[in-house]
Amino acid sequence: MHAAKIGGFDLDAVLRGKYVSLDKLEGALRGGFGFCDVIFGWDTSDALYDNSTLTGWHTAYPDVLAVLDPETLRRIPWEPGVVALLADFRDGRGRPHPACPRSTLKRVLARASALGFEVKVGSEYEFFLFQETRESLQAKGFRDLTPLDPGMFGYSWLRTGQDAGLMHELLTGLAGFGVEIEGLHTETGPGVYEAAIRYDEALRAADQAALFKTAVKQIAHHNGLVATFMAKWDASLPGCSGHLHQSLWRDGKSAFFDPRGAHGMSKTMRHFVAGQLALMPELTAVYSPTINSYKRYVPGLWAPLAATWGFENRTAAVRIIGAGTPALRVEYRQTAADMNPYLAMAASLGAGLWGIEHELELPAPVQGEAGTGGGAPLPTTLGEANAALGRSEAARAILGAETVDHYVRTRDWEVRQFARAVTDWERRRYFEII
Numbered sequence: 001m002h003a004a005k006i007g008g009f010d011l012d013a014v015l016r017g018k019y020v021s022l023d024k025l026e027g028a029l030r031g032g033f034g035f036c037d038v039i040f041g042w043d044t045s046d047a048l049y050d051n052s053t054l055t056g057w058h059t060a061y062p063d064v065l066a067v068l069d070p071e072t073l074r075r076i077p078w079e080p081g082v083v084a085l086l087a088d089f090r091d092g093r094g095r096p097h098p099a100c101p102r103s104t105l106k107r108v109l110a111r112a113s114a115l116g117f118e119v120k121v122g123s124e125y126e127f128f129l130f131q132e133t134r135e136s137l138q139a140k141g142f143r144d145l146t147p148l149d150p151g152m153f154g155y156s157w158l159r160t161g162q163d164a165g166l167m168h169e170l171l172t173g174l175a176g177f178g179v180e181i182e183g184l185h186t187e188t189g190p191g192v193y194e195a196a197i198r199y200d201e202a203l204r205a206a207d208q209a210a211l212f213k214t215a216v217k218q219i220a221h222h223n224g225l226v227a228t229f230m231a232k233w234d235a236s237l238p239g240c241s242g243h244l245h246q247s248l249w250r251d252g253k254s255a256f257f258d259p260r261g262a263h264g265m266s267k268t269m270r271h272f273v274a275g276q277l278a279l280m281p282e283l284t285a286v287y288s289p290t291i292n293s294y295k296r297y298v299p300g301l302w303a304p305l306a307a308t309w310g311f312e313n314r315t316a317a318v319r320i321i322g323a324g325t326p327a328l329r330v331e332y333r334q335t336a337a338d339m340n341p342y343l344a345m346a347a348s349l350g351a352g353l354w355g356i357e358h359e360l361e362l363p364a365p366v367q368g369e370a371g372t373g374g375g376a377p378l379p380t381t382l383g384e385a386n387a388a389l390g391r392s393e394a395a396r397a398i399l400g401a402e403t404v405d406h407y408v409r410t411r412d413w414e415v416r417q418f419a420r421a422v423t424d425w426e427r428r429r430y431f432e433i434i
Helices: 022-031 101-114 134-140 157-162 164-176 202-222 267-287 341-357 382-391 393-399 401-419 424-430
Strands: 003-009 015-020 033-036 063-068 082-090 118-130 181-186 192-201 226-228 244-250 309-311 318-321 329-332
Touching (some): 003 101, 082 101, 118 341, 157 181, 202 341, 244 341, 267 318, 329 341
Parallel strands (some): 003 082
Antiparallel strands (some): 181 192
16 A cells, blocks of 8 residues: 545535545544535535635635544555545534535434444446547537447447446446445436445445445546546436435334335335435425436336325335335335435435424325326426525525525526526527527
8 A cells, every 4th residue: 555545525525535654644533634614615517606605715625624534444446556535524513514425314313323223335327438538528618528338228248248347347447446235237217227235324335325426436537448427428318317215223123114014114224215205395405416316217118206105105204115014115216327426325315314303194006107196396497496405494494594694505406507508409499580
């Protein structure tokens, strides 16, 4: 080992970090290290927010304290001799920083622990692979891209065999990086794959989910490819989902399973799902954080349009798996591959705990294609979702008032940037004819 990569995730789940020497690493492990808080004051393009109160020109972008978590230590197989560690960020008073997504999840998990629960989560991601480079993306303006594989070929044994070298590098590289993949297969679409990450304790599961995206992009790059986790990169193709499998445990047993309950569901589970449904519309901006997220909410394309649930129903926002067995769990299906897994887990788990604390009653499940399904309709734009989040007292109780306030400001910035953009659609529609 000759160097370390240390850093943490911002609100958009972008991994920000640096190389350090082993001497520097030793000191950072003892007392933390300074990290410029601009990572919480700019967007995915490094453009500075004009509305942040947490940081900005008015605070002169000071360092915050980054505290390394030794349990996140892992080697980076595609960078021989380099190890990685993740950090949590603290504010000037030494408290968990309100813009640190990992710390936000830890607060929700502490609440679960106070209620006597352990939380287990497993993640699924869909992503597209292209025969492109970072340079060709820019040269082509992100248009006319060549997918890894042609055609619509879901669950293709043939395609994974044809790309066997890449599949091997993904599986072995991710395993060596501490991200255990339970399943990997093609989805319906040119060059689209789905990976299922093995369930784990919630914080470790979030670390693995967040690191998975960065790892896939790096492994793809080393193979002359580019990966995207956009929720909807092409209007004519399916979107990229990012589902969360969740369960609560107490004393080594599932708190969701009760053999005396209907379908084996305990009261705890019913209240948990009811809380997720009740708060789904007002937490949507957390689950669907980008302008593009809402292009996925199209009838007939597997993305939920209302706060609904059902047994083994892939068209509902919440799918119940393993009914009648101790393997009973929730698959939270509203989220897509562009989610910040820390915040998505924090919000969805926090909503479930909120339902338990308030003993909410679960409505009837949907049968067949959910559609609107009688549930509360979900916001259809980031602006609408962000306004609902800004009004939500439950969100502030679950995620923290400062966290919600800062997040709402960042999404307001995103909405305003898009409002100024001139799109290809507008040029094609108006340039000549108007």
